[in-house]
Amino acid sequence: MSDKPAKGDDDAPTKKKKGKLGLIIIAVALLAVGGGGVFGLMAAGVIGGGHAEEKKKPEGPQLIKKGEADPYAPPAKEGEEAGGAEEAESEGGDEYRTAYFTFTDDFTSNLKDSGSMVQASIACSTRRDGRVLQWLAKHELAIRSQLLSILADTSEDDASTVEGKDRLQKRMTAAINQVLIQKEGFGGVDAVYFRNFIVQ
Numbered sequence: 001m002s003d004k005p006a007k008g009d010d011d012a013p014t015k016k017k018k019g020k021l022g023l024i025i026i027a028v029a030l031l032a033v034g035g036g037g038v039f040g041l042m043a044a045g046v047i048g049g050g051h052a053e054e055k056k057k058p059e060g061p062q063l064i065k066k067g068e069a070d071p072y073a074p075p076a077k078e079g080e081e082a083g084g085a086e087e088a089e090s091e092g093g094d095e096y097r098t099a100y101f102t103f104t105d106d107f108t109s110n111l112k113d114s115g116s117m118v119q120a121s122i123a124c125s126t127r128r129d130g131r132v133l134q135w136l137a138k139h140e141l142a143i144r145s146q147l148l149s150i151l152a153d154t155s156e157d158d159a160s161t162v163e164g165k166d167r168l169q170k171r172m173t174a175a176i177n178q179v180l181i182q183k184e185g186f187g188g189v190d191a192v193y194f195r196n197f198i199v200q
Contacts, residue, residue: 060186061128066090066097072130096127101136102195103144109151111199116156121195122147124176132180132188139183146175159199169194 064070066089089097102123110117126132136143150171158164169192177187 061126061131061188063096063127064099064129065095068097070097070099070130072134074130074133094127098125098127098190099130099133100125100193101133103140103147105144106196107144107147107151109148111151111156111159112153114156116159117200118151118154118159119196119198119200120151121197122172123193123195124173124189125191125193126188127190128188131184132186135180135184136176136189139179142183143176143179146179147172150175156199159197165194165197 061072100123102121106119106121108117108119124136150168154168155164158168172192173189176189176192180187180189
């Protein structure tokens with residue numbers, strides 16, 4: 001009998017310790033990964049109900065689809081019945097309804113570098129909710145001032161050609177939106193239209 005242990009006897013307890021330690025490390029790693037995954041799913045709102053942040057409502061006037069009620073629709077004017085026939089909306093064309101605003105008075109201005117004058121009746125459109133129409137009425141004076149400046153900076157050639165009038169309409173649309181953004185934080189006007197346009 002020898003005092004030396006057999007070759008395989010020393011390695012057996014060490015291998016068992018290494019095997020148990022390895023299993024513990026793997027178990028801890030799986031728990032960490034699994035816990036992280038669960039936390040990620042909870043943060044994303046997939047599981048855990050009610051702890052995820054609520055989705056923010058978009059700010060500013062919203063696009064109104066045809067047939068949808070406008071929560072900011074202007075009230076019926078005096079003499080008009082509120083319960084009258086509903087507007088007929090077609091199913092074709094634009095997906096969103098279009099509302100129009102007509103400025104109360106005509107615009108009259110001299111043209112740039114010319115002895116001619118322009119007189120125009122102007123309207124604009126929006127596909128957004130009634131707040132845009134309310135803001136147009138509320139800030140009509142500031143908008144009118146900007147539009148008169150644009151008319152005064154328009155040449156007679158631009159006022160007399162289709163291309164020039166198209167450019168003028170785009171400049172006016174941008175100016176109206178700029179005033180609304182400055183005053184209310186949101187534009188919303190899609191286009192400007194000339195109801196009358198006379199150069200004299």
